[in-house]
Amino acid sequence: MTVEESDLVLVKRVQRGDKTAFDLLVRKYQHKVVKLVLRYVRNPAEAEDIAQEAFIKAYRALPQFRGDSAFYTWMYRIAINTAKNQLASRDRSPIAYDLDLNDPEESHSVQSKLQDPDTPEGMALTEEIRGIVNSAIEGLPEELKTAIVLRELDGLSYEEIAAAMECPVGTVRSRIFRAREAIDKRLREVFEGGLGRTEEMV
Amino acid sequence: MTEERDSQLSAMFDGELPAGECELLARRLAKDEAQRAQWSRYSVIGAALRAERGVALHDRVAWRVQNALAQEPVYGEGGSADSAAPARSPVASPAGRSAQSSERWMRFARPFAGASIAAGVAAVSILWLRNQEAPAPLMANSTAPVAASEITQGAGTLVAVDTSAARTPISNGEPDRYVTPQPSNQTSIAPPARLANYVVAHSEYSGPLSRRLALLGLVATDPTDAGGLPENADTDATIDMEANDAR
Numbered sequence A: 001m002t003v004e005e006s007d008l009v010l011v012k013r014v015q016r017g018d019k020t021a022f023d024l025l026v027r028k029y030q031h032k033v034v035k036l037v038l039r040y041v042r043n044p045a046e047a048e049d050i051a052q053e054a055f056i057k058a059y060r061a062l063p064q065f066r067g068d069s070a071f072y073t074w075m076y077r078i079a080i081n082t083a084k085n086q087l088a089s090r091d092r093s094p095i096a097y098d099l100d101l102n103d104p105e106e107s108h109s110v111q112s113k114l115q116d117p118d119t120p121e122g123m124a125l126t127e128e129i130r131g132i133v134n135s136a137i138e139g140l141p142e143e144l145k146t147a148i149v150l151r152e153l154d155g156l157s158y159e160e161i162a163a164a165m166e167c168p169v170g171t172v173r174s175r176i177f178r179a180r181e182a183i184d185k186r187l188r189e190v191f192e193g194g195l196g197r198t199e200e201m202v
Numbered sequence B: 001m002t003e004e005r006d007s008q009l010s011a012m013f014d015g016e017l018p019a020g021e022c023e024l025l026a027r028r029l030a031k032d033e034a035q036r037a038q039w040s041r042y043s044v045i046g047a048a049l050r051a052e053r054g055v056a057l058h059d060r061v062a063w064r065v066q067n068a069l070a071q072e073p074v075y076g077e078g079g080s081a082d083s084a085a086p087a088r089s090p091v092a093s094p095a096g097r098s099a100q101s102s103e104r105w106m107r108f109a110r111p112f113a114g115a116s117i118a119a120g121v122a123a124v125s126i127l128w129l130r131n132q133e134a135p136a137p138l139m140a141n142s143t144a145p146v147a148a149s150e151i152t153q154g155a156g157t158l159v160a161v162d163t164s165a166a167r168t169p170i171s172n173g174e175p176d177r178y179v180t181p182q183p184s185n186q187t188s189i190a191p192p193a194r195l196a197n198y199v200v201a202h203s204e205y206s207g208p209l210s211r212r213l214a215l216l217g218l219v220a221t222d223p224t225d226a227g228g229l230p231e232n233a234d235t236d237a238t239i240d241m242e243a244n245d246a247r
Helices: A003-015 A019-037 A044-064 A071-092 A104-115 A120-138 A142-152 A158-165 A169-190 B002-013 B019-029 B033-049 B060-069 B094-132 B163-167 B193-205 B208-220 B232-246
Strands: B150-153 B156-159
Touching: A003 A019, A003 A044, A003 A071, A003 B019, A019 A044, A019 A071, A019 B019, A019 B033, A019 B060, A044 A071, A044 B060, A120 A142, A120 A169, A120 B033, A142 A158, A142 A169, A142 B033, A158 A169, A169 B002, A169 B033, B002 B019, B002 B033, B019 B033
Parallel strands: none
Antiparallel strands: B150 B156
């Protein structure tokens, strides 16, 4: 089974009435979609807004999705179109701020919103997570580290990793799972209850 | 057992789980928030490893999307435990498809249904009006049986017709008998026919002054008095005309 087929199982479940299956797709692709949108808008907060809108559009259009293309290809197209539309509408109606730019306090507030939209708490959380993951990766046995890196960074399939590591596909599956479990354990230790709904934390 | 299940989750995240197991696990995930959170963390681990700059490593987008979609309809029919809301735009299930197609058909047919009703009303109105405007003389020629001997209509009385004749179809379309309305006692603006004939005949031979006088006399005449014209008026006119013809 491929990623496309796996996603299609979830898509079909959404079409049959399982909303949580769509939540799984959003959780899986949210970071990739935000990264994609960041190519069009520099503002991370705006990128998140666009990604959110794109996912909502995708949910509404999902009844028409027949699986002719992979879900993420389709999703990426929606995200790019949403980002382009956002840029076009922003060009048509530039944001007008009713403020006194001579007031240094007010000026600084707007500037900080435009240039540094993510909250300091959110940025700190992101950095902390990144540090935990990297530190956990460094502590992994070599075969686990190689397997997870080949999968996540190089995007190889289990079969390709098995060929590269000269081991059965089942072993690859087990190694990747154990690598994730080790990292996840560290994350769970730091964030009680998991990353879950970090909106409340931020 | 839990390790095997988590291993399946990891494999499904990578799209490496067989289809059958994938479906079963997806069904389980619909009811297990803890496993969905674990799925989320797998996504975060991947994003952190890829060092995606500018991408916040939390699932705020997913959280916001989930909140926004709480108001959205659930597709299909009962795919999950929390899908109690009715479907708005069902796609996958046959029942949903039929509901959608019937809704589409209704949207298409609604204007035509309105036009059909309007046309029906118009047709009934036309038929009714034509029945109302049927000429009186033809009533005697009707093929419908006439039960009453007299039909009172408006100012005049239609004398009853021979019912046997009425029942007999007439081949050439010409009525074999016409019924003349009886004189009415009601006032009428139009002058009596005999008087009008007289004026026309008179004006043909009289001068402008005398014609005008005759017309004035006709107009000034009270219609109720029209019937009181001398009986020889018509006769006089006839005589006058015959005399003119002789000339």
